[in-house]
Amino acid sequence: MTAPILNIRNLSVSYQTKRGLLRALRNINLQIQAGRIIGIVGESGCGKSTLISAIIRLLAPNARIDGGSILFKGNDLLRLDPEAMRALRGDEISMVFQDPMTSLNPVLTIGRQMTDVQHRNNHSKAEKLSRAARMLERVGIADAAEQLNRYPHHFSGGMRQRVAIAMALMTKPGLLIADEPTTALDATLEVQIINRLRQLQGDVGCAILFISHHLGVIAELCDEVVVMYAGEVVESGTTRDVFRNPDHPYTRKLLECDPARIAEATRNLPVIGGTLPDLVDLPGGCVFRPRCDRSIDICRLERPALRGGNHCAACHVAAQ
Amino acid sequence: MSTRRAFFTETFASLKKDPLGIMGLAIIVLILLVTIFASILSPYDPLEVDVYNRLASPTWQHWLGTDQLGRDVLSRVLYGGRVALKVSLVAISVSMALGMLLGMMAGFGPKWLDRILVVCFDTLRSFPTIMFALAIVALTGPSLNTVIAVIIITSIPVYGRIVRTQTQALRENDFILAEHALGASTARILRDHILPNIAAPLLILASMDVPAVVGMEAGLSFLGLGVSAPTPSWGSILNDGYSYLRNSPWPLIAGGMPLILVTLGFTFFGESLRDILDPKLRGKGGDS
Amino acid sequence: MSDLLQVKDLRVRYPLASGFAAMLNSKKPSYVDVVHGVSLNISRGETLAVVGESGSGKTTLAQALCGLAPVLSGEVHFDGKLLPLGKDQHLQPDRKRIALMFQDPVGSLSPRMTVRKLLAEPYRIHPGLSDDPDRSALNLLSMVGLGNDFADRYPHQLSGGQARRVGVARALALKPDLLIADEPSAGLDVSIQGEVLNLLADLQREMGLGIMIITHNLNIVRHVADQMAIMYLGRFLEQGLSSLVFHQPRHPYTAALLAANPSTDPDAVAERIELTGEVPGLLQRPSGCEFHTRCPAVQAECRMSFPAREGANGKQAWNCFHPLD
Numbered sequence: 001m002t003a004p005i006l007n008i009r010n011l012s013v014s015y016q017t018k019r020g021l022l023r024a025l026r027n028i029n030l031q032i033q034a035g036r037i038i039g040i041v042g043e044s045g046c047g048k049s050t051l052i053s054a055i056i057r058l059l060a061p062n063a064r065i066d067g068g069s070i071l072f073k074g075n076d077l078l079r080l081d082p083e084a085m086r087a088l089r090g091d092e093i094s095m096v097f098q099d100p101m102t103s104l105n106p107v108l109t110i111g112r113q114m115t116d117v118q119h120r121n122n123h124s125k126a127e128k129l130s131r132a133a134r135m136l137e138r139v140g141i142a143d144a145a146e147q148l149n150r151y152p153h154h155f156s157g158g159m160r161q162r163v164a165i166a167m168a169l170m171t172k173p174g175l176l177i178a179d180e181p182t183t184a185l186d187a188t189l190e191v192q193i194i195n196r197l198r199q200l201q202g203d204v205g206c207a208i209l210f211i212s213h214h215l216g217v218i219a220e221l222c223d224e225v226v227v228m229y230a231g232e233v234v235e236s237g238t239t240r241d242v243f244r245n246p247d248h249p250y251t252r253k254l255l256e257c258d259p260a261r262i263a264e265a266t267r268n269l270p271v272i273g274g275t276l277p278d279l280v281d282l283p284g285g286c287v288f289r290p291r292c293d294r295s296i297d298i299c300r301l302e303r304p305a306l307r308g309g310n311h312c313a314a315c316h317v318a319a320q
Numbered sequence: 321m322s323t324r325r326a327f328f329t330e331t332f333a334s335l336k337k338d339p340l341g342i343m344g345l346a347i348i349v350l351i352l353l354v355t356i357f358a359s360i361l362s363p364y365d366p367l368e369v370d371v372y373n374r375l376a377s378p379t380w381q382h383w384l385g386t387d388q389l390g391r392d393v394l395s396r397v398l399y400g401g402r403v404a405l406k407v408s409l410v411a412i413s414v415s416m417a418l419g420m421l422l423g424m425m426a427g428f429g430p431k432w433l434d435r436i437l438v439v440c441f442d443t444l445r446s447f448p449t450i451m452f453a454l455a456i457v458a459l460t461g462p463s464l465n466t467v468i469a470v471i472i473i474t475s476i477p478v479y480g481r482i483v484r485t486q487t488q489a490l491r492e493n494d495f496i497l498a499e500h501a502l503g504a505s506t507a508r509i510l511r512d513h514i515l516p517n518i519a520a521p522l523l524i525l526a527s528m529d530v531p532a533v534v535g536m537e538a539g540l541s542f543l544g545l546g547v548s549a550p551t552p553s554w555g556s557i558l559n560d561g562y563s564y565l566r567n568s569p570w571p572l573i574a575g576g577m578p579l580i581l582v583t584l585g586f587t588f589f590g591e592s593l594r595d596i597l598d599p600k601l602r603g604k605g606g607d608s
Numbered sequence: 609m610s611d612l613l614q615v616k617d618l619r620v621r622y623p624l625a626s627g628f629a630a631m632l633n634s635k636k637p638s639y640v641d642v643v644h645g646v647s648l649n650i651s652r653g654e655t656l657a658v659v660g661e662s663g664s665g666k667t668t669l670a671q672a673l674c675g676l677a678p679v680l681s682g683e684v685h686f687d688g689k690l691l692p693l694g695k696d697q698h699l700q701p702d703r704k705r706i707a708l709m710f711q712d713p714v715g716s717l718s719p720r721m722t723v724r725k726l727l728a729e730p731y732r733i734h735p736g737l738s739d740d741p742d743r744s745a746l747n748l749l750s751m752v753g754l755g756n757d758f759a760d761r762y763p764h765q766l767s768g769g770q771a772r773r774v775g776v777a778r779a780l781a782l783k784p785d786l787l788i789a790d791e792p793s794a795g796l797d798v799s800i801q802g803e804v805l806n807l808l809a810d811l812q813r814e815m816g817l818g819i820m821i822i823t824h825n826l827n828i829v830r831h832v833a834d835q836m837a838i839m840y841l842g843r844f845l846e847q848g849l850s851s852l853v854f855h856q857p858r859h860p861y862t863a864a865l866l867a868a869n870p871s872t873d874p875d876a877v878a879e880r881i882e883l884t885g886e887v888p889g890l891l892q893r894p895s896g897c898e899f900h901t902r903c904p905a906v907q908a909e910c911r912m913s914f915p916a917r918e919g920a921n922g923k924q925a926w927n928c929f930h931p932l933d
Contacts, residue, residue: 043797044768156886157662186661186824187868188883194870195882213797216870243872257798259827261872265851266831267809269802494716501674501708502782503733512729516720 003074004031005174005207006055011068013047013054020280024050026231028068029306034174037201037208039222039239041215041254045276046228048211052179054078055209056093057085073174091120094168098180100160103167104152110136110163111148117170135166138203139196158189165197169204176201177209182217190214194221215258219243227251230277230287237311247313249292286316334596341592347585351578355401362395366552375568385570387560389550393574396552401578403464403553407537408530411471416526418472419479420518424510426480427487438484441477449474449536450543457545464553467537467546475529482525486518520597528590531583538579554578611685612818613650613673613706613786618643618682620665620672620842640890642668644842645682650786650835653812655819657829657850659865660839663887666822667711669839670788673820674708687785704734707784711791713771717763723749723774724759730781737782748777752807769800776807786818787811793828805832826865830854838862841890841898843914848924858924858931860905897929905930 013025025047032038042048053059055070057077070077072093077085089095097103105113114132115125123131129148136144139162152160161181168176178197182190194217201208212218218225218239225242227235227250235248246252253272255261262269274291277283283290285300292299294317304314313319335341354361363383370390378385384393426437453470460466490496491514499509534554540546541555542562549556554575561572620643642665650656660666671677673684679693686705710716717726727745731738738744746756752773763771772792779787789808793801805828812819821833829836829850836854837847838861846859857863864881883902888894894901900910909929919925 043799156889158886186887187826188661188864189886191868191870192882214870215798215872219872220870254799255872257802258872259798259801259825259831260869262831267806269805269828269831271802271806272799494710494712495718497671497676498708498710498716498778499718501676502730502778503704504729505733508733512721513718 002034005034005073006030006032006209007069007071008051008055009069009071011051011054011070012066013050013059013063014066015060016062016064017280022279023066023282024063024231024279025054028233030226030233030236032175032207032209034207035201035205036224037198037210037222039218039225040209040211040228041213041218041225042211042228043213043254045230045279047231048228049179050231051228052095052177052209052211055177056089056095057082090117091171092173093175093177094171094173096161096164096168096176096178096181098183100157100164101152103164104160106152109149109151110155114148114163114167114170117167120171131170132166135170136163138200139163139166140192141166158185158193161185161189161193162196165193165200169200169206172204173206175207175209177211179211180213181210183212183214190217197221215243215255216260227254231279232287232314233306234288234315235311235313236306237308241311245311247308247311247318248288248315249294249317250288251313286314335592338592338595340588341596344585344588344590344592347581348589351401351582351585352405354398355405358395358398358402362392362398364392364395366391366395366399367550368392375564375571377568377570384574385568387557387571388564388567391550393557393571396557397554397574397578400552400554400557400575403547403551404534404537404578404582407464407468407471408533411468411475411533412526412529415472415475416479416522419476420483420515420522422476423480423483424487424514427484428491428506428510428514434484437480441480444473445477447474450540453540453543453545462545462548464547464551467540470540471533471536475533479522479525483518483522486521487514490514490517524590524594524597527586527593530586531579534582535579538575611649612652612654612687613648613820614683614685615646615648615673616683616685618646618669618672618684619680620668620677621680622678637891641680641893642677642842642890643672644893646839646842646844648837648844648847650818650820652785652818653816654835655808655812655821655833657821657823657833657836658839659823659826659829659836661824661865661887663841663890664839665842665890666839667790670708670790670820670822673788674706676708704782705785707779707782707787709772709775709779709787709789709792711794713768713775713795714763714766716775717771717778719763722760722762723766726763726774727759727777727781730778734782744781748781751780751811752777753803768796769803772796772804773807776804776811780811784817786820788820788822790822791824792821793823793825801828808832826869838865841888841893843898843927845899845928846924846926848920852920852924856924858920858926858933859928860903860930860932861899862926863932864904897927 008028008030011025011028015022015024028051040048054065055077065078111129111132114135115128118128118131133144133148136147141147141159141162155163182193185193198221210218210222222239224237225239226233227242227248229250235242235246235251242251243255246255257270257272259269272291277287277290285302286295286304289295289299296317298316304316304319306312306314307319335345368391370386372390373386374388374390376382376386382392382394384397387393387396422437426434449470452474456466456470496509496513499513537546537553538555538558541553542559544559547553547556557571557575561575565572619641621639621641623639624637646669648656658666658669668677672679684691684693724742724745727748728741731741731744746759749756749758754770754773758770766774792804792808796804808819809832811817823829833850835848836850837844838859840861846853846857846862853862854866857866864883867881881904885902888898888901896911896913897915900906903910907930915927915929917925917927918931
């Protein structure tokens, strides 16, 4: 088996805050094979934003890396100098954000921005524009050549996101990181964009790290899924395995709470009781234990490691 | 603990970390103390004349020398601070209060009122301060109150404009709509929901305004439009010092120094305050 | 059950450029119709869900019912009485009985006021409601399941779910008969969405409230709503009992919305109805049936006129020339 294109090993990140050290990520292990789509599922406080920021090395000033490595095509991103990292961003590693206006400059035309993205190659301007137009067509924007002359505010939210995706894929990156790209869009648009993304991924051949809290979208788009809770990876495996046979109690409860999955219409929707642990003052043992209904004694004492083969979970009960 | 108190303690704690801010605050406190206790601290009566000893250089008897009438410059500078204090306190608080009132009315009220007020603001601001002062003085004669009045009239539009912009921005927020939905009157909304949210930037502005106001007073007095002799004010000290520059530079230096100190002090402090109160500049405290 | 709220053909129109600009630029439209003829009924103890995507006008509809948006025409009957329309009618005494929960839970709470002050405020604005505003405020807190320790927090110190509950509490202060909740579960993690929705259901049971939920999340509609209405560009395209609409949608847009819901069962075959294009802007309102620009079943007559309402025994109604069956 070839080496994964992204290999995160034992990554720990914390933030220095007034109240103390906030341990946002603890011993994260995650691998992405080239050309595969991995989804990260997690709710607020799980650490997904910190994880992405760590990968592209744009963490907040009060953050610090406590340990671990992020290997991209064999190179540890954490040890790269800023110049080298900048060379990777936008070229080998691209991002799409929840708000397309994060990627789009409101005062430049789309065409200008899409040619700027290609600044690393030596093609003529005309060539770059035509490549841009073709990319726009592939994301489903009609009259692409005309649209290149327009500004972002002329486009609706859904179209802007498509432009952002087109821009991100223009350089044929090895890895595309998509941070909740469809969360702000209506359901019908979301579906369109997921379809396009899947097609494009097949053409461009990049790996995708897709973050979302929308379980259905992850199930539809992703080959594999990683479930995060309060700064740890609690379960990972193929989407079929994890969604069909969840091992970790959190994953199980999460799926139970999804209103789409509940067959009988009910006025009493399930919730996961309790609250997130305080990341500054973590309890010992398993981080999910206070909210778990299946905990045993050892859960209080020892933090469970990720156990299992391709489908693994960090749970003492599941390991039995 | 009451959150207002918590707010202050937290602000002071952050302030402590900024050396320039501490320095600014120290300078301000020093100036305030010295001014308030001028009568105790000053070695001489500022009006006491000693013509035989005029325009003397600094000596142990007169730390900053004497002016053209032999009056002790140090004492005059200390007492002059009172004028600066009075002017800045009165002028800024009145213009801030009125500017805030008019600004909120313009930002929150009907469009026609807004248009009228904006025209008034812009008109007042377009008058050069000196011309305006000259005009008023021509009518009422020079005095400290004239200076204060001129400063107030030319400052109101500045505060008013800023409050107007802030109010307009706030007005669009959901929570204002929520208050409307609840049946809150305009007065209540302005008092309880708009005012507290514009207070912080306004206070910062006011603190940064002190040097400007003190400078304006000094300038107007320098031109003879304000305080009349023999009352000491930093401006009048500068004026006299300028006339007798060839004989002794000390009165001029002495008159200018407090202005420099005030400017430095309030600017450092104001900037430090602004950095602290601006939430975007703080680091990330947690994540999702 | 008697109708608590009866709305007939409500229209909300916003003027664009006024004065000079409108005179000089006569080509541009001078108004936009955000709500374009909406009729609905809600009874006591019943929940109606208004489902629509962005641009459908659902939030404006909610605000119009609370007197916060300018109504052009139409009738609103509340508990049998005809309510006067027009902007700023929110101070009308009967309006107190309709409460609104805003979409942005934290943004709809005044940032420099504590929860205690926020909850006591309704009682201070309307002195007749309570002798002890502070005690009533704490009472509201417990009604929504929040402990007294929340009273001294500021809005930015609340999580999304907690802020939503404070929003519910505030809405309840005036003892409303009808509660309009704008996207009550949006932005909330799936694991706590149920908290707010269950709370609303409990309150409805205890107080006999009528509830109107505005949402774009069809998944929760199936559970929380007795009736539902699908809104597109200011009009309802289909409405009726949610169980009926869900299982047998008659309008192509309803069917597309229902199908646009990816399932967490990776083996489920997606019967995707992909709609072409995007929602047209309100200023470029298509002729006839507005949905014709994206409808997979579009025909010539759809462009000419808006289809009349057709109904099945009063429990489901739609506006379509070619309904599904």
